[in-house]
Amino acid sequence: MALTTYVEAIKQGIWEEMESDERVFVLGEDVGIYGGAFKVTAGMLEKFGELRVIDTPISESAIVGAAIGAALMGMRPVAEMQFADFISCAFDQITNFAAKCRYRWGAGVPIVVRGPSGGGVHGGPFHSQNPEMYFVHTPGLKVVCPSTAYDAKGLIKAAIRDPDPVIYFEHKFLYRRIKEELPTEDYIVPIGKAAIRRKGTDISVITYGAMVYTALDAAKELEKEGIELEVLDLRSLLPFDKEAVLDSVKRTNKVILLHEDTEIGGFAGELAAVISEEAFEYLDGPIRRITAPNTPVPYSPPLEEFFLPKVADVMRVARELNAY
Amino acid sequence: MKTLNPNVVVRETAQPAVLPPEKTLLDMLYYMQMTRELEFRIERKLYRQGKIVGGVYVGRGQEAIAVGSCIDTLAADVVCPSHRDMGAFLIRGMSVRTILAQYMARKTGATRGRDGNMHMGDMKHNLIAFVSMLGDNVPVAAGIGMSFKMRHEDRVVLCFFGDGATSRGDWHEGINMAAVMKVPVVYICNNNQYAYSTPLERQMAVENVADRAEAYGLPGEIVDGNNVIDVWGAATRAINRARSGQGPTLIECKTFRMTGHSAHDDAGYVPSALFQYWEERDPIARHEKFLIERGLITREGADEVKAGVNREIDAAIQIAENDPFPEPEDCLKDVYYEG
Ligand SMILES: Cc1ncc(C[n+]2csc(CCOP(=O)(O)OP(=O)(O)O)c2C)c(N)n1
Numbered sequence: 090m091a092l093t094t095y096v097e098a099i100k101q102g103i104w105e106e107m108e109s110d111e112r113v114f115v116l117g118e119d120v121g122i123y124g125g126a127f128k129v130t131a132g133m134l135e136k137f138g139e140l141r142v143i144d145t146p147i148s149e150s151a152i153v154g155a156a157i158g159a160a161l162m163g164m165r166p167v168a169e170m171q172f173a174d175f176i177s178c179a180f181d182q183i184t185n186f187a188a189k190c191r192y193r194w195g196a197g198v199p200i201v202v203r204g205p206s207g208g209g210v211h212g213g214p215f216h217s218q219n220p221e222m223y224f225v226h227t228p229g230l231k232v233v234c235p236s237t238a239y240d241a242k243g244l245i246k247a248a249i250r251d252p253d254p255v256i257y258f259e260h261k262f263l264y265r266r267i268k269e270e271l272p273t274e275d276y277i278v279p280i281g282k283a284a285i286r287r288k289g290t291d292i293s294v295i296t297y298g299a300m301v302y303t304a305l306d307a308a309k310e311l312e313k314e315g316i317e318l319e320v321l322d323l324r325s326l327l328p329f330d331k332e333a334v335l336d337s338v339k340r341t342n343k344v345i346l347l348h349e350d351t352e353i354g355g356f357a358g359e360l361a362a363v364i365s366e367e368a369f370e371y372l373d374g375p376i377r378r379i380t381a382p383n384t385p386v387p388y389s390p391p392l393e394e395f396f397l398p399k400v401a402d403v404m405r406v407a408r409e410l411n412a413y
Numbered sequence: 414m415k416t417l418n419p420n421v422v423v424r425e426t427a428q429p430a431v432l433p434p435e436k437t438l439l440d441m442l443y444y445m446q447m448t449r450e451l452e453f454r455i456e457r458k459l460y461r462q463g464k465i466v467g468g469v470y471v472g473r474g475q476e477a478i479a480v481g482s483c484i485d486t487l488a489a490d491v492v493c494p495s496h497r498d499m500g501a502f503l504i505r506g507m508s509v510r511t512i513l514a515q516y517m518a519r520k521t522g523a524t525r526g527r528d529g530n531m532h533m534g535d536m537k538h539n540l541i542a543f544v545s546m547l548g549d550n551v552p553v554a555a556g557i558g559m560s561f562k563m564r565h566e567d568r569v570v571l572c573f574f575g576d577g578a579t580s581r582g583d584w585h586e587g588i589n590m591a592a593v594m595k596v597p598v599v600y601i602c603n604n605n606q607y608a609y610s611t612p613l614e615r616q617m618a619v620e621n622v623a624d625r626a627e628a629y630g631l632p633g634e635i636v637d638g639n640n641v642i643d644v645w646g647a648a649t650r651a652i653n654r655a656r657s658g659q660g661p662t663l664i665e666c667k668t669f670r671m672t673g674h675s676a677h678d679d680a681g682y683v684p685s686a687l688f689q690y691w692e693e694r695d696p697i698a699r700h701e702k703f704l705i706e707r708g709l710i711t712r713e714g715a716d717e718v719k720a721g722v723n724r725e726i727d728a729a730i731q732i733a734e735n736d737p738f739p740e741p742e743d744c745l746k747d748v749y750y751e752g
Contacts, residue, residue, distance in 0.1 A: 118608075118609065118611065119609045119610045119611055122610050122611075122682050123609065123610035123611075123682060126609070144610075144611055144615050146577070146580035146611070146615070146616045146617065147547055147548075147577040147578060147580045147581055147608055147611075147616070148580045148581060148582070149581075150582050151580075151582075171609075172545075174545065174546075175545075175546060177546065178546055178581065178582075178583075210467070211466040211467035211518075211529065212467055212468070213467060213468075213528045213529045213530075213532060214527070214528055214532075215528075215532070215544055215545030215546065216467075216468065216545065382744065382745055383748065384744055384745060384748050385527070385748075387526060387527045387528075387744050388467060388518060388524075388526060388527060388528050388529040388532075389518035389519070389520075389526025389527070389529075389738060389739050390466065390518060390738070391526075391738045391739060391740070391741045392526050392527065392739055392741065392743060392744045394741065395741035395742065395744040396744050
C-alpha cells in the first residue's frame with residue numbers, strides 16, 4: 090500500500106469529513122484556487138465548490154470571527170492560518186470570542202483553526218514560531234500538535250467533530266518528511282491521549298511535534314550505551330494526558346521534558362509542576378527541560394541550528410540523568 | 414483608470430505639469446535598474462544556487478513605486494517599506510553588500526542573520542524593518558508621524574503595503590488614527606492586483622484601494638504605478654501636504670506583479686495575457702524611452718547604466734559571499750538591551 094505523507098494525511102482527514110458531513114467547510118487565504126500555501130487544501134475547490142472552499146481576504150481576525158459565527162449557526166468550519174505565526178492576528182477572536190462562549194452562555198463553538206508551525210526550514214522569526222502556549226493558557230480551547238501522519242489525520246478528524254474550538258498546529262518540517270501507511274477505514278485519534286513511541290526503562294522523554302523524532306534518534310544512539318529511553322508523544326497539549334505522563338515517570342523514575350518552543354512559559358514548565366506535585370516520590374533525579382532558548386527563531390542557518398533542540402542535547406542530558 | 418468614488422483624484426498618465434530635475438530623472442533610472450538587476454540576481458541566481466535559503470519575494474515590474482516615492486525623501490524622513498520595495502532600501506542608503514549579506518544570512522547583513530530577505534531595517538537610514546504580519550506597519554507609521562507632530566519636527570514618514578494588506582484590521586485602525594490625528598504620513602499602496610494567488614476582486618468589494626480613503630477622511634489618489642514620474646508627482650504632492658500640516662494621504666499605485674508571489678511560485682493562476690499587457694508597460698523601459706526622447710540619455714548610455722549596476726552587484730556579491738556567518742551563540746544576544 091502507498092505511503093501517505095503527514096501533509097497528505099491532514100488533507101485526507103479534512104476531505105473525508107467534508108464528504109461525510111456537509112456542515113464542514115474550509116476558509117482561509119489562498120486555500121481555493123491555489124490549494125493552500127502548503128497544498129493542504131489542493132483539489133478541494135474542484136471537488137466541493139466555492140461555497141465550501143472559501144478564499145478569503147488577508148483578514149485573520151475576520152476568518153476566525155466568521156468561522157465562529159458559522160459555527161454558532163451549526164456549521165463546522167476549518168479555518169487555515171497560512172502560517173501559524175499569523176494566528177496572532179486572530180488572537181482576540183480565538184481567546185475571547187471562541188474560547189468563552191460555552192462557559193458564559195452555553196453556546197458551543199466547534200471551529201478548527203489550523204496552520205503550519207515550527208522551525209527548521211529557515212523561515213525566520215515570522216514563519217517558524219511555535220505559538221501553542223498562548224492558547225494552552227486559555228481555558229475553553231483545545232490544542233493539538235500531531236507528529237505522525239496517522240495522528241495528523243486522526244486528530245484533524247477528531248478536531249472537526251469536537252464540540253469545542255480546537256487549535257491544530259501542524260509542524261511544517263514534518264509535512265513531506267514523514268510518511269506511513271494509513272488504515273483505509275475511518276478512524277480518529279482522541280484529543281487528550283498521548284502515545285508511547287518507544288518503550289524504555291531508564292528515562293522518560295516527554296515531548297510532542299517534530300521533537301518526537303529528535304527524541305527517537307537520541308534513543309537509538311543511547312541504546313548502544315545501554316541507556317533505554319522511553320519516548321512519550323503528548324499529541325494533545327490541552328487537555329494533556331496526565332495519566333500517561335505520570336505512568337511513564339513512575340516506571341522510569343527519571344524524566345526529560347523536550348520541546349521546540351522556548352523555555353519560559355513553555356509546556357515543560359507545566360509538566361514539571363504536575364510531575365513534582367503528583368510523582369515526586371518516584372523521581373530518582375531532577376526533572377530536566379530541553380527547549381529552545383528564550384529568543385525569537387533566528388533565520389541564519391547557524392543561528393537556527395543553535396536555537397533548535399538537538400539529538401546531542403538529549404543525549405547529553407540523558408547521560409547526566411543516567412548517572413544519578 | 415476609473416474610479417467609482419467622485420472624491421478620489423485620478424490623474425491620467427499624461428505628462429505631469431512639473432517634472433523633477435534632470436539629475437533626479439537620471440537617478441530614477443539608476444535606482445530602478447539597480448532594484449531589478451539586484452533582485453534578478455537574488456531570485457534567479459543566488460536563490461537557485463542555494464546561496465539564499467528560505468523565502469524570496471521580489472518586486473519585478475513594480476520598481477517605479479518605491480523609487481518614485483522615496484527619491485526625494487530627506488535624510489530625516491522615515492520610510493517603512495514592505496516586501497516589494499527594494500528601491501526604498503537602496504535610496505535610503507543601505508549598501509548593496511549589506512543587502513546581499515542579509516539575503517545570504519551573513520553576520521554583516523542588516524539583521525546580522527537574525528532575519529532574512531527584506532525583513533530588514535536600519536535606524537541610521539531611518540528605515541523601519543517590517544514584520545511579516547501584513548499591515549502592521551500602518552499604525553506604526555501613524556505613531557512615527559505623531560512623534561514628529563508632537564515635537565514640531567519637519568519630517569514625514571512614508572509607509573508601504575500591498576493591496577492585500579489593506580484587508581487587515583490593523584490597516585484600517587492605523588489609517589483611521591493617522592487621519593484623526595492629522596499626522597504627516599504618506600501611505601503608499603502597490604496595487605499589483607494579486608495577493609499571493611488571490612485576485613483583487615476576492616480581496617475587496619470596492620474597485621480601488623484609494624476608494625477607502627474617503628471613509629477615513631483622508632485624500633486618496635490613484636496613479637499609474639508603472640510610471641515613475643507619475644508616482645513621483647503624487648508622492649511630492651502628498652509629502653508637501655504632510656509637511657505643511659495637512660495630514661496623511663493614501664496613494665494607490667496601479668501596477669502588476671511580474672513574477673509569482675515568491676521564488677517557489679510559478680503564478681500559474683495568473684492569465685498570461687495579463688503578464689503580456691503589463692510587460693508592455695514595463696516601468697524601466699518606459700522611463701528609458703522618456704529619457705532618450707528628451708535627450709537626457711542615449712540608448713548606449715541607458716545600457717551602460719544597466720551594465721554599471723551589474724558591475725556593482727558583482728563586486729558586492731564577491732564581498733558578501735565571503736562574509737562570515739554569525740557565530741551560533743549570537744542567537745542568544747540582543748533580545749534585550751545589552752549596553
Ligand atoms: C497577516 C498575514 N497574513 C498572511 C500573510 C502571508 N502572506 C505574505 S504576502 C501575502 C500576500 C500579500 O499581498 P499584498 O498585500 O497584496 O502584497 P503583494 O505581495 O501583492 O505585494 C500573504 C497572504 C502575511 N504575511 N501576513
